Structures are given as C-alpha cells and as structure tokens.
Amino acid sequence: MIKFINASKWFNNHHVLKNINLEISKGEVVVICGPSGAGKSTLLRTINRLERIDDGEIVVDSKYLSDPKTNLTTLRAEIGMVFQHFNLYPHKTALKNITLAPCKVRGLTRKQARERALKLLERVGLLHRQDAFPSQLSGGEQQRVAIARSLAMEPKVMLFDEPTSALDPELITDVLDVMISLAKEGMTMVVVTHEIGFAQKVADRVVFMDAGEVLEVGCPPDIFINPQHERTREFMSKVFHIPIFTKPQEEGE
Amino acid sequence: MDFPGSFSNIKFYLLGAYPNGPVGGLLLNIVLAILAIAFSFLVGALLGYSRLSCRKYIKVPSVLYIEIVRATPLIMLIFWFYFFLPYVLGKNISVFWSAVIALSIYAAAYEAEIFRAGILAVPRGQMEAALTSGMTRYQAMKFIVFPQALKIMVPSLVSFFVSLFKDTSVTFIIGVIELTQTGIIVSQRQPDKMYASYLCVAIGYFIVCFSMSHLARMLEKKIGVFDLESYRPDACRDEYMLMPTHRKIPDEKVPAAGCYPPGL
C-alpha cells in the first residue's frame, strides 16, 4: 500500500530522513515512535506529500509520488490525515467541517454528505455536538471530529500525527477508543504516537526512529520489551521508568 | 468669533453645492475613500496574493509595485495622474476621476499588505488539513483560507479606511472641492469668520474618523489584533499558489533556501 524506497529529505543542511526503506501493506497498523526530532512527523507527512522528499521514491497505492502525472489531489483524497493540533476549520460547525470535503471533492449532495457525517459523528460519540463550533469543543472532542472529518472521505489509509499529544490525559482515552475500533475494522493506519498502550493493543508493527533513521522494525513486544538496538533500549528504558510490561499482547491484532 | 454665521454654511461643509451642483464637502471625502477602496480591492488582493508566491516572475513585479507606491508621497501620485494622465490618454479627465484613480493606485499597495498579512495569519495547518482531505489548492483557498483571512483583515481594513479618508484631504491640492477646500474657500470669503470655518473642517474630520477608528478598535477586540509589522517581507508560501510548482528535484542535496516549504 505504501512503500518507501531509499527516501531522503533535507531541511537546508539538516538531514531529516536518511534512506528510509519501509513497506506498509493493506490493513496493517503501523506505529512510529522515537524521540522528538527523529523525523517521525516528517516521515508521515511525506506520505501525502505535505513534505516532499529530495531523493528516493515513495509509492502510495501503486502510484509514484514523484511522477508528475500522479494527481496529488485525488491521491490525497484517498489518504486521511489527523493532526496533532486538530486543524478543524474554526469558521464552520462540527457538521460542516465533516461535510465540506465530501461535497466539494467527492461531489456528494448535501443530503448524502449530511447523512454520512451524522453516522460518523454518532460513531465518535458526538452526535449531540453537531452544531457546535470548534472553539466550543474540548480538545478530545475536536480531535474526534477531526477523525470523523477524515473518515468522511472514506480513505484507504489513515495517517495520525501525534493525535493525542495535545490533549489532557483524561481526554485521551476517548480518542484512542475511536482509533482502536478503526484498527479493528481493518483500516490501514500509520500512527505517530507516544501511546505505548495503544501500540501494544493494536499495532501489527512498531517502527523505531532516531535522527532520521529507521533503527528497528518489529512487532510490539520485540521493540518494547526486547529491543535489539542500543539506542532503542536506551529510549525504552526512559519511557518505562517502571517496567509495566509484565504480560505481552493481550488480544492479537 | 461668530459661529452662527459660519454654521449657516453647514450644508456646504457637509454636501458642498450638492442639490444644485456637484457633490462636495465631507460627503465627497467619504465618496472618494469608498470608491478608492472599492476599486483597489481586487487589485490589492491579487497583488498581496502574488507577493506570497515563490516564483520570481510573479513575486518581483508585485513587490516592486507595492514598495514603490508605498514609498511615494500621495501628493506625488496625485500629481502624476492629474498632469500626466491626460497627456498619455490624449484627452482631459475630470479632477474628481484623476483623484479617484490616484487614490485607488495608492490604496491597492496598502491593501495588498493587509491581504498578505491576513493570509499569513491563518495557521498553516488549515491549508494542510484542506489539502489532505483532497481539496485542490483553489478549493482550499476559497473555502478554508480566504474566509478566515477576510475575517482577520476586517479591523485593519477599517483602520485603513480611516487613514485613507484622512488622505483624501490631500486632493484639495488639485482643486477637488472636498472638506478642506470648502473650509479654505469659506474662510477666504469671510475672513472675519476664519476660526469658525477651520473649526467646522476639524469637527467634520474628527467625527467621521473618531467613530470609524472606534469601530476598528471594537472589531479588533472582537476579532483580535494582528500586527502587520511582525511579518517579514520575505515570507513566502508556495502552498498558497493555485498552481503547484513542478520543479525538478535539484541535483544537489540541499534544496534552494528561502522557499518554505520547498516544493509541496
């Protein structure tokens, strides 16, 4: 579904992505973790080309991103993205936030879009907040609306860029619940997060990145409990001050 | 000071010779300012928009226009259009219209800056969110960025209107019979009531400007201030161009500096 081939990126003289090779197949849930400044978000943003890579190739849904013939707009419509700071449109209500793109891009009628949006709002548990403006919603609610907004385009892939790191701890669970249910439905997901619990529960693979390099890829217990790489071990020991991982994965993928 | 005598001229100050002749006085100032804003709005928006482009051949002309007009005194512009427009067009053009044209040219440069700052004040994430949901740049601009930018711009536009309104007084130099000119004419006709006529002019300007600038301040409180000066003139956002640049990936590994983000 998504394939990085020797992808590299520079910000001026700063090498932010170093020869990334990674393949993500359909229906897979991949969690990217690592220290801040490791290039996790950049990697995620290259997938729908919010950032462009300077070398190498990225193939999404068997389309080459560097190919001038690839229509970025239609490709982006297939890739949903959820941001750290939600990026809801502040001048539109929750419902309008969700219906806008389906109307304008997919050409749905207002009624169809509205039905779809209401279904999604119900799913994320915010049906009663449909007429609220983003400024009237809490962070957790905003993020759930943002997820619904992405889902309204019926994307093939969902990208999550630290979806919970701007939220109060008690609001995180609502958002994670929605993400977990999505993962269980078989959505292809790429998630940048520090939520180890989430990764434990649903991730098929965990990618550990540091300083623009992919250091390790593996299933969650391998990476979290039994890391091979020195740097990974160091990071994990800092993340888990207390060794909480006494039992491995609870319920498969 | 004989105020009542001068206040009998009040109609002149407000409307000029209006019912029996052309509009003048305070009303003319307002008309000039409104016409100039209206005519320059589209040009100003386009200029401000193209100044955000990363492509030199679009950016440079608009930067030149904006900076040159902003560095020229309004009087100079007014003279240019008053003396040399007839010369170029080969026919005479009324004082009023040459004033309107000069003011529009002048206003466009300032509006371009307001517009640019307005767009830059919309968080980047908004554009990104719109693009990721599959909208084209044009759609993202139209539905997401522009409505928000417009709202942010409103207080600045109102205060710019105040300043433009004050600047319309300059047109008296080419003989537009607006409020200042009216004051001077009346004071020359009735030298004994000189104070009164100047007082009338001052009060006229004051009332309009005072109420408008308070409106601007109110809007600022409601919408929030944003500061034109805090935006660097070299800020450039390719993502706001409707047509993406299809640049080839450069051979050297370091992308060209100054353009952020490089590509998209």
Add this chain to the structure above:
Amino acid sequence: MIITGIKITILLMAITSVTSLLLGTVVAIMRISRIKILRALGTIYVEIFRNIPGLFWVIFFYFIFPEILPFGWGARLNAYPNYPVVAGVMGLTVDNASYVSDILRSGRLAIPHGQREAAISSGLNRVQQYIYVLLPQMFRATLPPLGTRMVHNFKNTSLCMAITAPELTWATQQIESLTFRGIEATTMATLFYVGLAGVMASIIIILEKVLRIDIAKSAYQTRG
C-alpha cells in the same frame, strides 16, 4: 530649485523626526502615567491629532496659529520669510507625535512586569526607571512600527507644499508651471522620494538587527 527643494525636504524630515519623537515620548509617558489628569490629557491629544488629517494641521499652523498668538507675536511670525517651513514643522510634528505616542505606549505594554519590579528593587527612582530601563526597551520593542512611521512622516513632508514651503514637491510644481518641464522634475522627485524611503527602510532594518542581538543577549533569553 530642485536642489533647494531636496534640502528643505531633508531638513523638514530631520527636524520633524526628532521633534515628533520627543513630543511623542512625552505624550506616551503621560498616557501611561498613574496621574489621571495626565492620562486624560494624553488621550485627548492623541484622539484629536489622530482623527484630523495632517494636512489640516499644517494649514492650521500656517493660517490660524499666527492669528491666535497674543502680543503681536503672530505678526512677527507672519513677517518671517521662512514661516511656511516653521509652520510645516509644527504641523507635521503634532501629527506625527500622536502616532509615535501610540506606538510607544503599545511598546510599554509589551515589556514584562518584572522589568519594572527589578528597576524598583534596585533602587531607581521613577525618572531613572524610565530613562534607564523602560524607555530603551520601549524604543527597541517598537522599532519596526516606529521606522514605518518615520518613513510615513518623510512622505508627509510633501504636504507642506500646500502652504508654499519650498520643499521638493512644491519645487516640481513650480518647475511645471514655469517651464512646462514637469515630467522630468516629477520623475526626479519621485525617484528621490522612493530612493530615500528605501534608504530609511534599510537603515531601520540594520538598526533592528543590531539592537535585537543586544536584547537577545540580555534579559529575555533566560525567560524560558
């Protein structure tokens, strides 16, 4: 004639920049002072001068001001051959000072509270606090808008042509009416204005860089 014009324009700009900065600072201090009457006076000043065009003030000081002066001072002023320039300076100063004071006042609001407290606790009196601690920071914080204002003020010197002060714009119009070679003169004048405004703008940018480093080295860096 052009040369005299340029000289007078630069003279006007230089004098009014300094005087309006001084007057503006005084008004700004009035507006942020604790004494209610001073605050009110400052506000009235700004409201009056900001809401009436600069051109009006230039004309006012030329025509009206000599008339209201007592003891024949006005007649003496009127007899003074360079009175248009003097009136121009006064008009531009009062107009520009209102903007300057507004800008400076916003600069005061940007200074963190701790600065004042630090100044007080190191034993500076009210005047010293302003001179050594507050004013320097106010100017630095507001340098970009102050610079823009000064360029504006420079352009406004052309308003003085309305009262026949022999500055550059007036000179071009004289040339136009005497020799009909207005295009050359106006082009030259426009180039001069654009050029000098450009020079002013770049000086301000340089100044800004120099002073900003100064600030970065000092208090603000440690605020975290």
